[in-house]
Amino acid sequence: MPEGENKKFKPAFGGKFSGTLRVLGNEKNEGKGLLFLGNYMALDHSRGAAVYLDALKPHAVLICGKRGYGKSYTMGCMLEELAFLPPAIKEKLASLIIDTMGIFWTMSYPNTSEAGRLKSWDLAPTGLDTEVFVPAGKVEAYKTRNIEVKPFSISIRELSGSQWCRLLKIEEVSPLGIMLVRTIESLREKSEPYSFEDIISEIFRDTRSDSASKGAAENYFRAVKSWGLFLKEGTPLSELISGGRTTVLDISALENENVCAAAVSILAGRLYAERLEARRAYEKQQMGEKQEGKEFPMVWFFIDEAHIFVPAGTESLASEVLINRCLRQGRQPGLSLVLATQRPASLHPDVVSQSDLLICHRLTSSDDILALETSRPLYMQESLRAYLKKMGSERGAALIIDDHSESVHMVRIRPRKSWHGGGEPSALEPGRGEKEETAAQNPQQFA
Structure with missing residues (x-):
């Protein structure tokens, strides 16, 4: 038991324990x-x-x-x-x-x-x-x-159209939001990974949206691409x-x-x-059923x-x-x-x-x-x-x-x-030997 330990100290303000182990x-x-x-x-x-x-x-x-x-x-x-x-x-x-x-x-x-x-x-x-x-x-x-x-990424197709709207702070019922949701859900239905280039291409193929909305969506997704987090293929959880x-x-x-x-x-x-x-x-x-795999x-x-x-x-x-x-x-x-x-x-x-x-x-x-x-x-x-x-x-x-x-x-x-x-950093950082001496003199201090 380390020096300074109080052997008689009652461990809890109240409650129950089994045995002496806390x-x-x-x-x-x-x-x-x-x-x-x-x-x-x-x-x-x-x-x-x-x-x-x-x-x-x-x-x-x-x-x-x-x-x-x-x-x-x-x-x-x-x-x-x-x-x-x-x-x-x-x-x-x-x-x-x-x-x-x-x-x-x-x-x-x-x-x-x-x-x-x-x-x-x-x-x-x-x-x-x-x-x-x-x-x-x-x-x-x-x-x-x-x-x-190591690199970590999330597959672009993991996010739904609604999630992209929330992420980019776009109203879902706005012309831009409606187009974005329609585009993303159309790509997700294909059940295949897709890139930002695929999204932009799909946006410009949309005949029901105006050119201003298409240009704004393109700018948003090019900005998202620069974050370096969302890619065509994401990092497997394994x-x-x-x-x-x-x-x-x-x-x-x-x-x-x-x-x-x-x-x-x-x-x-x-x-x-x-x-x-x-x-x-x-x-x-x-229940006795044999399981395969890790x-x-x-x-x-x-x-x-x-x-x-x-x-x-x-x-x-x-x-x-x-x-x-x-x-x-x-x-x-x-x-x-x-x-x-x-x-x-x-x-x-x-x-x-x-x-x-x-x-x-x-x-x-x-x-x-x-x-x-x-x-x-x-x-x-x-x-x-x-x-x-x-x-x-x-x-x-x-x-x-x-x-x-x-x-x-x-x-x-x-x-x-x-x-x-x-x-927290300090403008006056003591040397290693000085730190050790301080720690040894004040073992209870939380540095």
């Missing part, structure tokens, strides 16, 4: 498939017992907190733990993160900057075996910066997802949030459909800056699939969803109410706290504001509300083993 998300888990999150934090800020999250069953997790207090860092810890599970469990799981900020490609490098702090936790800097995908048109820009990436893999889809180069939402919508829909089919195959196998793994789907994709008060292109399928129904087929945001008040309220695990770092905005308070479970003995006040302002401290065990926990998230790319 496993969030599945009180029946007896010690297999565990993700080490950190240690309980006593009110005097000493370190208590280890806290784990169950990885055997699917979960819906919401991570929130103001900027710089550990939201993305905690996502990184979870990704690391999934990557370091025993092979027998790891091969049945896959991790995919939607990286909106371009900060998770660094996970392949060991976190040498916090080696002293890691040592105080009996951990060591370790890089992950990750694969980073970026929009196909942006690959060369990454390679010039010596960042190894290239992104396979058992035991950690995949980063970096969409930070896409400036248009509508485009990002479209990509997430299509990807989430494909993941959900594949897991539904895998679950049917699993049930048949349980099983599609259970997926942990991470999305940073979730308020972009499931906003409050409106709908993005990804809202329907993320809320109605992944969040409300995803656990049954084996799809875990982990959403992170620094603005809970800007998040669709169903995200809070449907999440079975809430990891809340420091919040100071009344609107954000109120958004979480609205769905506060009855088993919480105090208000969320009171718990956050007890937690204090330490970076990396988190209040965890576990709906499975109906309990509330105050936890200090462990340090990252892999390099964290989301830290």
